[in-house]
Structure formats: structure tokens, C-alpha cells
Amino acid sequence: MKKRNRGINKMITKTQIQKAGFPTGVALLHDASLNKGTAFTEKERDMFGLRGLLPPRVCTLDTQVMRVLENFRRKSDDLEKYIFLMGLQARNETLFYRVLVDNLDEMMPIIYTPTVGQACQEYGHIFRSPRGLFISAKDRGRVPDLLRNWPHEDVRIIVVTDGERILGLGDLGANGMGIPVGKLALYTACAGVHPRLTLPVTLDVGTENEQLLDDPLYIGIPEQRIRGKAYDELFDEFLVAAQDFFPHVMIQLEDFANANAFRLLKKYRNQTCIFDDDIQGTAAVALAGLYSALRITKGTFKDQRILFFGAGQAGIGIGDLIVAGLVDEGLPVKDARSRCWFVDSKGLVVKGRRNLAEHKLAYAHDHEFLPDLLSAVESLRPTAIIGVSGQPGMFTEKVLRAMARFNERPIVFALSNPTSKTECTAEEAYAWTEGRAIFASGSPFDPVTLNGKTYIPAQGNNAYIFPGLGLGVIACGAKHITDRMFLLAAKALAHEISEDDLKEGHIYPPLAKIRSVSAVIAAAVCEVAYDQGIASKKRPQDLLEMIKSQMYWPEYWT
Ligand code: NAD
Numbered sequence: 001m002k003k004r005n006r007g008i009n010k011m012i013t014k015t016q017i018q019k020a021g022f023p024t025g026v027a028l029l030h031d032a033s034l035n036k037g038t039a040f041t042e043k044e045r046d047m048f049g050l051r052g053l054l055p056p057r058v059c060t061l062d063t064q065v066m067r068v069l070e071n072f073r074r075k076s077d078d079l080e081k082y083i084f085l086m087g088l089q090a091r092n093e094t095l096f097y098r099v100l101v102d103n104l105d106e107m108m109p110i111i112y113t114p115t116v117g118q119a120c121q122e123y124g125h126i127f128r129s130p131r132g133l134f135i136s137a138k139d140r141g142r143v144p145d146l147l148r149n150w151p152h153e154d155v156r157i158i159v160v161t162d163g164e165r166i167l168g169l170g171d172l173g174a175n176g177m178g179i180p181v182g183k184l185a186l187y188t189a190c191a192g193v194h195p196r197l198t199l200p201v202t203l204d205v206g207t208e209n210e211q212l213l214d215d216p217l218y219i220g221i222p223e224q225r226i227r228g229k230a231y232d233e234l235f236d237e238f239l240v241a242a243q244d245f246f247p248h249v250m251i252q253l254e255d256f257a258n259a260n261a262f263r264l265l266k267k268y269r270n271q272t273c274i275f276d277d278d279i280q281g282t283a284a285v286a287l288a289g290l291y292s293a294l295r296i297t298k299g300t301f302k303d304q305r306i307l308f309f310g311a312g313q314a315g316i317g318i319g320d321l322i323v324a325g326l327v328d329e330g331l332p333v334k335d336a337r338s339r340c341w342f343v344d345s346k347g348l349v350v351k352g353r354r355n356l357a358e359h360k361l362a363y364a365h366d367h368e369f370l371p372d373l374l375s376a377v378e379s380l381r382p383t384a385i386i387g388v389s390g391q392p393g394m395f396t397e398k399v400l401r402a403m404a405r406f407n408e409r410p411i412v413f414a415l416s417n418p419t420s421k422t423e424c425t426a427e428e429a430y431a432w433t434e435g436r437a438i439f440a441s442g443s444p445f446d447p448v449t450l451n452g453k454t455y456i457p458a459q460g461n462n463a464y465i466f467p468g469l470g471l472g473v474i475a476c477g478a479k480h481i482t483d484r485m486f487l488l489a490a491k492a493l494a495h496e497i498s499e500d501d502l503k504e505g506h507i508y509p510p511l512a513k514i515r516s517v518s519a520v521i522a523a524a525v526c527e528v529a530y531d532q533g534i535a536s537k538k539r540p541q542d543l544l545e546m547i548k549s550q551m552y553w554p555e556y557w558t
Contacts (some may be wrong), residue, residue, distance in 0.1 A: 011071060025049040030094045030179045033196060036556045037335065039064060061098060061556060068099050069217045078115040083126050089185070090129050093195055097554035100189040104511045108186075112463065113419030114443040117167045123175035124217040131181050132200030134174060137226045140234050144241040155195040155246040157470045159183045160238070162205050164225070164257040165278075168390030171257075173207030174220025179255050183277070183466070191467030191518035192551025193474065199246075201385055205240060235264065240509035243272060250473045250481070252277050252466065258312045262359050262391075275481040279317035281462040281469070282318055285488040285508075286318040286386060286413060289460050291494035293438045294514035297381060297409045302331055304339055307382035308391030309373050311342040311349055311425060314357045314415060318386060319531035324487050337362055341380055347371040377402045382413035387423030391416070395424035410437050415460050417442040426457035429545035440507060459505045464514065465489050468521025475547045476526040477536035491519065515551065522547045 023031050030047050036044075038059040045051045049325060059067075075081045084121035085107070090094040100107050105467040108116060119126065125358055134358070136147055163176025180200030181506055198255055211244045230320060247463050248556055253261060253276040265276045275281070294301060308315040319340040326336035342349040342363050348370040358514045370376045377385065377399055387405060396511055403410035410433055414423035426445035431439045440458040448455045469489055473481065496517045509517050523544045529535035540546040 011423070021047075025529045026053060029053060030530065032090055032378060033556070037064065037090045037092050037095065039470045039556055047315075049512075053396065055152065060097065061484030064095050065099055068095065069103070072099075078110055079118050079122065079126065081351075081557075082115050082119045083128070086131070086181075087265065088127060090131070091484045092552045094556055097185075097188055097195065097552075100185065101515070101554060104189060104514065107189075108449045108461075108463065108511065109444050111182045111185050112461075113167060117169050117179050117418035117420075119406070120166050120172045120178040121427065123168060123172075123178055124212075124219045126144040127217075127219055132177055132202065134177070134202050134204055135234070135238055135411050136174075136221050137206040137223070137230070137234060138221065140230070140237065142243070143234070143237045147245045150199060150245075152196050152199075153246075154197060155199045155242075155249055156474050157184065157193060157250050157252065158201055158242055158246075159186055159197045159254050159277075160201040160203060161254045162203040162235075162256055162260070163220075164206065164255070164260070166255050167417040169418070169421060170174070171207050171209045171225075171367075173209060173212050173218070174202055174204040174404070174534045175212065175218070176255060177202040177219075183252070183254060184470050186463045187467045187470050188552060188554075189467075190463050190514045191471040191522065192553065193470055195466065197474070198383045199240070199344070201242075203234065205234065218342070231260075239272065239274075246472075248477065249273065250275075250470060252281075252470075254278070258359075258496075270480065273478060273480055276313065276317075277462055277466050278313040280481075280486050280549035281466045282314045282388075282415070283317040283321035283464050284465040284486040284493070285460050287321050287487070287490040288464070288493035289413060289440050289507045290322070290384065290411070292497050293384070293409075293411045294501055295497075296438055296507070297383075297407075297411070301329060302326055304384060305380055305382045306339065306340050306386060307373075307376060308378055309385060309394060310362070310391070310416070311344040311357075311360050312388065314388035315342060315386070315410065316363075318388070319363060321483070321486055321490065323553065324483055325490070328487060338365060341365065341376065343370075343373050343376050344507055348376045361504050363518060372466045374399050375403065379404075381406040383407055384413070387414040387416055389416055389423065390421050391429055392421050392423065395428070397428070398430050400424065400429060400437070404433035408436065412437045413460055415440070415442040419443040419445075431458075439506065456505055458489075458505075461508070464493055464508060464517065465521065467514075468492075469525050471547060471551070472522030472529070475522055475537070475543075475550060476529045476539075477528040478525070479536060482528060482532060482534070485525045488524040488528050489521045491514065492521050496520060510530045519544060519547050519551065 008057040029035055040050055159180035161176045161179050163173045164171050166172040166176045184198040184200050188195045206221045206223045208225055213222050248397045251274040261276050267273050347366050350369050351364045412429050416422050420542050427448045429439040430450050440460040443459040444459045503557055530539050
């Protein structure tokens with residue numbers, strides 16, 4: 001879906017160029033948002049003092065893409081590919097995004113899970129140049145000064161982490177910056193949010209990762225995490241300052257540990273435009289996958305028994321959205337909740353258990369306690385199991401064979417990231433269910449061939465939801481982000497899956513369609529905002545067309 005850049009996503013204008021201060025010469029080549037590298041025309045080379053600073057042959061953007069891909073594919077390991085892409089982003093943003101948009105299938109596993117996980121683990125060692133804003137515990141009392149240093153005035157989306165639960169890899173402290181950077185790149189690639197409207201933020205509140213504390217190349221403050229009042233004050237100062245400087249900003253909480261994630265979301269969700277992707281974004285992607293899977297099994301939504309392995313942000317978030325979906329279909333909340341069961345690190349979540357965390361209480365049903373996943377599967381006979389535990393290999397052969405015994409088409413979502421943390425591999429899921437599983441994973445898997453038949457595993461990728469959500473929030477100027485937005489986003493995503501997709505076993509649309517899918521999700525989000533009276537912009541006549549017209553397309557300014 002190609003569109004000229006209009007609206008807030010517009011390109012550089014002639015007036016801007018003529019304004020004093022527009023960089024020339026080497027400064028222009030070093031400005032990633034303006035740089036065209038070898039694609040500067042003969043005229044531009046004269047106009048901006050570039051003659052001699054570039055090789056004489058003028059290239060097109062397409063030729064540059066060809067060169068990037070050749071270099072990218074020459075790299076023998078994924079971390080090197082990541083480093084190469086980050087270098088390109090720092091050098092020439094337009095080229096970076098064009099490469100991404102045109103080759104999402106190939107690039108997504110590098111800038112996002114699983115490779116971004118390794119990149120975060122080694123961030124201090126592969127560090128080349130800074131990206132985003134680092135706000136440390138030592139900046140309490142002067143956070144506005146840091147935001148003032150950000151070079152762009154109109155920021156619409158901030159992705160912020162405190163690095164405490166990076167994917168399923170645990171506390172990576174300030175190294176977590178790779179996640180906001182990667183997610184925001186996806187806002188641009190998947191939903192056409194102009195890169196200048198995005199800001200990655202890491203709150204460096206310390207780390208409890210001893211390995212990082214001992215590492216001289218660690219990029220964060222080598223101190224223990226601050227907690228309690230000091231933490232809350234820093235977060236609050238950041239949030240207030242962010243809204244002050246960027247009044248239209250939407251804030252995405254990313255990879256916080258679950259106690260802070262639930263708490264911060266609850267505290268701020270009605271005051272500001274904020275959401276937590278691990279709780280709410282994951283939920284919408286999983287629910288969409290479930291809707292599609294039911295089109296294959298021909299099961300009805302209200303007759304499902306869903307067993308979660310892991311009762312943290314992702315698990316409870318998905319459970320809550322499933323409940324919202326069932327309530328939307330007319331089921332009372334209590335009955336809707338009875339469709340969702342959870343196993344956590346101690347066993348089945350049941351009423352008789354003591355000291356259950358608050359977020360699990362709604363799902364503590366009247367049932368005997370069972371110590372593990374297998375006994376829970378045998379007893380509850382779920383139609384679907386959803387892994388969100390960060391514990392690899394826990395969907396064992398016994399568990400999957402039991403699922404295959406109870407279901408003609410067992411639904412198996414192993415969502416833990418990165419690949420090293422997945423509850424089972426695609427091959428295991430298909431092999432241990434005689435190819436009958438409807439499988440989705442958090443990180444991508446290659447197709448699997450079993451007994452001459454090839455299966456294409458789905459990726460339950462949050463990138464199907466959050467970019468479209470952000471685009472919608474910007475388009476209608478939503479003041480808050482509501483649960484209903486995620487429910488309708490999930491429905492919109494599920495609706496984008498054709499019968500042909502399903503026949504081939506896909507439960508999500510192909511990535512090649514993601515920009516048009518994001519536009520549809522954005523429209524669904526806007527509709528909710530208009531219905532709920534929380535949009536600050538007037539509803540246009542043709543909502544979808546307006547949204548599409550605002551999407552940034554990576555091409556050079558002229
Ligand atoms: P979390 O820390 O909030 O929750 C983890 C849960 O797993 C906790 O309830 C914990 O009790 C449970 N757990 C830990 N060890 C266990 C064990 N041995 N047996 C049973 N349960 C156990 O983390 P989260 O944010 O919910 O994320 C969990 C995983 O889901 C991570 O790997 C994350 O990368 C992944 N995730 C994937 C997606 C996606 O694919 N779209 C999105 C969000 C999170």
C-alpha cells in the first residue's frame with residue numbers, strides 16, 4: 001500500500017530546506033533523517049555542497065536497497081545482521097525503512113524477537129551509537145531537562161521500558177533499550193508512523209543482574225535497582241514531563257516486570273493515554289489467533305476451555321480479553337472466567353491456594369489443586385493451551401499427546417520469547433499431535449515437513465496489533481486507550497484472515513499485508529474512540545482513507 005506522505009507524516013518541504021540551519025555538506029550526510037547517500041541528485045550535490053563527498057555515480061533508492069540486501073545477506077550470523085541494520089538506521093533512515101518495509105519477513109526476526117533478545121543481552125558489547133533517551137535513577141528532579149534535549153518537538157509515541165523483564169530473558173537493565181528501539185521501528189514499518197514522531201525511552205533504574213553489574217562494558221549505571229518510592233517518583237516525573245513536552249503522546253509500557261506493569265497500568269490508564277503491550281497487545285494478538293483457530297476447528301467460542309501455562313502479564317492479559325470477548329457475546333462475567341484456567345510456577349491456580357497474587361484471584365476456581373501442567377491437562381481436558389511462562393520445553397510430549405487425545409484439532413500457542421524460551425518448538429507441536437495441532441509461537445519458526453506434509457507455523461506477533469493501535473490513536477487523537485479498543489482490534493485482525501489463508505493453516509495474515517491490516521486496525525480503534533467519546537479529532541467522512549493517507553512511506557524528500 002504505497003501512499004505519498006501527507007498530513008503529520010509529510011516529508012521535508014522546500015520551505016524547510018530554504019530555512020537557515022538546514023544542514024549542508026558532511027552535516028547533511030550525517031543527518032540520518034535527511035541523508036540520501038549516493039541517491040543525492042547532481043543538482044542536490046551542487047545545492048548542498050556535497051560534490052566530491054560522495055562517489056560520482058548517482059544511485060536510485062532501489063539500487064541502494066539492492067546493495068543493502070547484498071551486504072545484509074553476506075553476514076553469517078543474526079547478531080551481525082542486527083548490528084548492520086542498526087548502523088543503517090543511524091546513517092540513512094529512509095533507506096533503512098524501505099529495506100524493512102519491502103522485506104519484513106526477513107528483517108522482523110532480526111530487529112525484533114528473537115535476535116533483539118541476544119542484542120539486548122550483548123548491548124554494551126555491540127554498542128556503536130546511542131539511540132533514544134536514557135533516563136537514569138540519578139536524573140530524578142531533572143527529567144524535563146533530558147526531554148528538552150530530544151531534537152524533535154512533536155512526539156506522538158513513546159515506548160518505554162525499565163529493562164526488568166526483557167522478553168523471557170529477565171533483568172537486562174539499561175540494555176533493554178533494544179526493545180523500544182525495535183518496537184518503534186515496527187510502528188514505522190508496519191503502520192507508517194513517521195519515525196520523527198517516535199521516541200524510545202529507557203528508565204535506567206539499576207539492575208539486579210550480577211553478570212551485567214560486573215561487566216565493564218555494561219552501558220547502565222552499575223547499581224542495584226531502585227524500588228518503592230524512589231522508583232515511583234522517577235516514573236511519575238517522566239510521565240508528567242513527557243505529557244508536558246508532548247501533549248499528544250501515547251505511551252507504551254514495554255517489558256516491565258509484572259508487579260510494576262500491572263500497578264503502573266492501573267494507576268495511570270484513566271489519567272493518560274497509556275497501555276502495556278505485554279498485557280494488552282499480546283492479548284489482542286492471542287485472541288485474534290483464537291478466533292481464527294475456531295474457524296478451523298468449527299468450535300464455538302463459549303465452548304472453549306483454555307488452559308494457560310504462566311499467570312503473569314501476558315497470561316492474565318489474554319485471559320481478561322477472552323473474558324471481555326465472551327461477555328461481548330452475552331456470557332455473564334463469572335461464566336466467561338470459568339472458561340480460563342491457569343497453571344503458574346506452583347501448579348493449578350485454584351480457590352484453595354493461599355497468597356495468590358491479586359491479578360490471579362479472578363481465575364482461582366473451585367477445583368482440587370493440581371501440581372503441574374500434565375495433571376491439569378488430564379483433568380480439565382482443555383481445547384487450547386497457551387504458554388506464556390518463559391519456561392522452555394514445558395509443553396512436553398506427554399502434554400501434547402494428551403491434548404491430541406482430547407481434541408481433533410488441539411490449539412497450541414507457545415508464546416514465550418525468544419526462541420530459547422518457547423514452551424515447545426513447531427516441530428514438537430506437529431510431531432506429537434500427528435500434525436493436528438493449530439500452532440502459533442511468539443518467535444518465528446521455519447515450516448516443518450512431517451510424513452511428506454508441510455506445516456507453516458503461525459507467529460503470534462504483537463506487531464500485528466500495536467502499530468495499528470498507535471496509528472489509530474494518532475489519527476483520532478484518542479485521549480485514553482480502552483480495553484474495548486483491544487477487543488475490536490483483535491476482531492479486526494481476525495477478520496483480515498481469508499478462507500484461503502485458513503486453508504493453508506495460517507491463523508494470521510501474511511506479513512506482506514501488514515500495512516493494510518494496520519490501517520484496518522487503526523480504523524477499528526478510532527471507531528471505539530468516537531463511540532466512547534474519547535477522540536479529540538472530528539470523525540472524517542472516509543475514516544480508512546484518511547488513515548491510509550497519513551501513513552509514512554519511506555521515500556526520499558525532493
Ligand atoms: P511474567 O513474568 O509476568 O509471567 C510469567 C508467568 O510464568 C508467571 O505467572 C510465573 O508464575 C509463571 N511461571 C514461571 N515459571 C513457571 C513454571 N516453571 N511453571 C509454570 N509457570 C511458571 O511474564 P509475561 O510478561 O507474562 O511473559 C511471559 C512470557 O511470555 C515471556 O517469555 C514473554 O517473552 C512472552 N510474551 C510473548 C508475547 C508474544 O509472543 N506476543 C507477548 C508478551 C509476552
